[in-house]
Amino acid sequence: MFNGKDMKDNRIDILGLNLEEIKSFLVKMGEKAFRAKQIYEWLWKKPVGSFEEMTNLSKDLRYLLNENFFIQSIRIEDMQISKDKTIKVAFRLNDGALVEGVLIPSEDRATACISSQVGCNLGCEFCATGKLGLKRNLSHGEIYHQVVELMKLASEKYNLSLTNIVLMGMGEPLLNYDNVLKALEMVSSEDGLRMSSQRITLSTVGLPRMIKKLADDKVKFNLAVSLHSANELKRSEFMPANRRNSLAELKEALIYFNEKTGQRVTFEYLLMEGLNDSLKDAAEFAEYCKSFPVKINIIEYNSTGDARFKRSSNEKFNAFVIFMKSKNLVVNVRRSRGTDIAAACGQLAGKK
Ligand code: SAH
Ligand code: SF4
Numbered sequence: 429m430f431n432g433k434d435m436k437d438n439r440i441d442i443l444g445l446n447l448e449e450i451k452s453f454l455v456k457m458g459e460k461a462f463r464a465k466q467i468y469e470w471l472w473k474k475p476v477g478s479f480e481e482m483t484n485l486s487k488d489l490r491y492l493l494n495e496n497f498f499i500q501s502i503r504i505e506d507m508q509i510s511k512d513k514t515i516k517v518a519f520r521l522n523d524g525a526l527v528e529g530v531l532i533p534s535e536d537r538a539t540a541c542i543s544s545q546v547g548c549n550l551g552c553e554f555c556a557t558g559k560l561g562l563k564r565n566l567s568h569g570e571i572y573h574q575v576v577e578l579m580k581l582a583s584e585k586y587n588l589s590l591t592n593i594v595l596m597g598m599g600e601p602l603l604n605y606d607n608v609l610k611a612l613e614m615v616s617s618e619d620g621l622r623m624s625s626q627r628i629t630l631s632t633v634g635l636p637r638m639i640k641k642l643a644d645d646k647v648k649f650n651l652a653v654s655l656h657s658a659n660e661l662k663r664s665e666f667m668p669a670n671r672r673n674s675l676a677e678l679k680e681a682l683i684y685f686n687e688k689t690g691q692r693v694t695f696e697y698l699l700m701e702g703l704n705d706s707l708k709d710a711a712e713f714a715e716y717c718k719s720f721p722v723k724i725n726i727i728e729y730n731s732t733g734d735a736r737f738k739r740s741s742n743e744k745f746n747a748f749v750i751f752m753k754s755k756n757l758v759v760n761v762r763r764s765r766g767t768d769i770a771a772a773c774g775q776l777a778g779k780k
Contacts, residue, residue, distance in 0.1 A: 442497035443471060443569035447619075453496070459489060467493070472620045475576045477501035498522070500569030504577055514766030515581060521546070521570055525563055527598050529574045531581050532765050537591035540578035544571060544608050545599025550633050552654075553666045554700060556732040557598045565604040571611035575621065593623065596631045596652075602638035612649060625649040631696065633669045636681035643681075643688035651685060652694040652725070653678070657704045658716035666703065675716065683720050694723045699740040699748060701729075706744075710751040717757055724752060727762040730770070 445453070451464040463485065470482045477499055479490045505520040515531040527543040547560035574597075579590040593615065595601045601608045612628055614620035625648035632639070634653045642651065657663040663670040682693050697713060699705045717724065726749055729739040740748070752759045 437498075439496055439498045441500045441567065441569060442467075442493070443500050443567070443572070445497075457492060459492070463489065468619065471499070472572075472614055472617070475573065477503065477573070500567045500573075502527075502570055502573045502577065504581075508769040510766040510769045512765055513586065514769070515585065516766060516769050517578065517581070519543075519570075519574060519577070521566075527566065527570075527574075529578055529597055530766065531578045531585075533582065533586045533588055538582040538586065538588040539592040539594060540575055540582075540590055541594050541596050542571060542574040542578070543597035543599050544595055544601040544604050548599045550600050550603075550667075550669045552633065552669070554698070554729065554732070554734070554737040560598075562599075565607060566599070568607040568610035568614070571607060572614055572620075575611075575615055579621070590623070591627060593628045594631060594652075595629065600633055600635075601630050602632045602635050602642075605638060605641065609645070609647070612647075616648075629694070633667065634673065634678045635669070636673050636677040639678075639681040639685050643685040646689060648689075650694065651691065652696055653682065654698070655695045655713070655716075656698050656700075657709065658712040659704075659709065662704065662709075679716065679719065682722075686720050692721045692723055694725055696725045696727055698727045698729050699745055701738040701740045701744070703737070705740040705748055707747065707751055710748050714752060714755040714757065717755075723758045723760065725760050725762050726752065728764045730764055730767060732770075 442450070447464055447468045450467055451461050454464055455461055466484055467482065470476050476482060478501070479493045479499070482490055500522065502519040502521050504517050505526065506518040508516045510516070513533050517529045517531065519527050519529060521527065525546045527546055529543060530541040532539040532541065543566065545565050546563035548555070548557045549562035550558060552558045575590070575593060582588045582590050595608065608630070612625070615623050615628065616625045628649040629652050630649055631652040631654060634655065639651070656667065658675060660670070660675050663675065685691065685693060695717065728745070729737060731737070731739065749759060749761055
């Protein structure tokens with residue numbers, strides 16, 4: 429009775445209602461208004477996936493809610509645990525679609541990597557998700573519940589609190605703008621999970637118009653841009669999204685973002701053999717970073733089975749990093765986690 433929405437019913441996603449709207453529904457139905465607060469807490473603060481679990485409500489009220497609403501939740505269908513303790517999770521959505529998330533634990537923290545869309549239509553050639561095409565956007569509830577599930581997992585498996593969130597799973601978050609922002613707002617809200625925005629990072633392929641919108645909306649979370657090449661032709665070759673948005677436009681949008689929010693953007697740079705890992709590539713990258721404050725993450729590529737793309741050799745990797753550091757840039761190196769279970773960003777493709 430209390431299961432998720434089936435395709436034919438016309439119940440409403442209750443996560444789309446604010447507290448006042450829940451209150452008016454209750455009053456209209458002859459229920460006590462103060463119950464709205466309890467319901468709201470069950471939805472966001474100690475989130476449950478069904479009305480049945482809202483144990484401080486009467487059976488009748490739970491039934492009434494279930495007749496009129498559904499909770500856009502998700503369930504863990506499958507889990508793979510890596511030797512290094514990284515856990516890849518397949519989430520089954522109400523309509524049967526699958527997305528993946530990853531929990532990356534370390535000594536004193538745990539990071540949740542979550543998805544924003546089922547698939548992605550931007551087609552970066554090195555990315556497994558890009559090969560799927562786009563099935564649909566995730567709702568804000570589905571995005572939120574990935575955090576909730578990974579938070580529970582961190583606590584159950586490793587006795588860790590969730591400290592960081594990265595939107596680096598499947599999909600392009602800026603093409604599902606409203607739902608992503610709504611979900612992140614609730615993640616950091618007092619009414620929600622109370623996680624600091626400073627511990628949340630949204631990663632984007634770099635869409636100038638949407639980056640300006642983030643700046644205008646004065647977001648407080650971190651922004652990471654998957655650059656992977658600062659050469660116009662090269663970037664357009666393996667990242668088709670670059671054909672519609674030049675690197676110059678991207679830079680202009682990032683300068684705008686920096687001015688409006690005061691935030692330093694992070695560039696992600698995946699090193700792929702023979703493609704973007706030469707010292708000439710590094711020089712172009714360093715030049716691109718010159719006009720505004722940035723942080724740089726240099727990342728190991730994870731094989732996805734496409735023979736055209738390979739991880740750079742250690743020598744090339746190190747030479748690239750040393751060159752970037754010699755230009756007085758803030759450089760971090762990100763080695764892969766969960767490679768034995770294909771749990772790294774960009775390898776998430778809902779293989780089932
Ligand atoms: N669409 C967004 C966020 C999801 S992809 C974006 O592109 O930023 C998250 C990150 O994984 C991106 O930096 C992407 O370039 C990277 N990625 C894609 N394929 C990868 C792979 N095979 N190995 C390592 N990182 C990969
Ligand atoms: Fe989409 Fe990001 Fe993969 Fe590119 S790297 S195809 S934008 S998910």
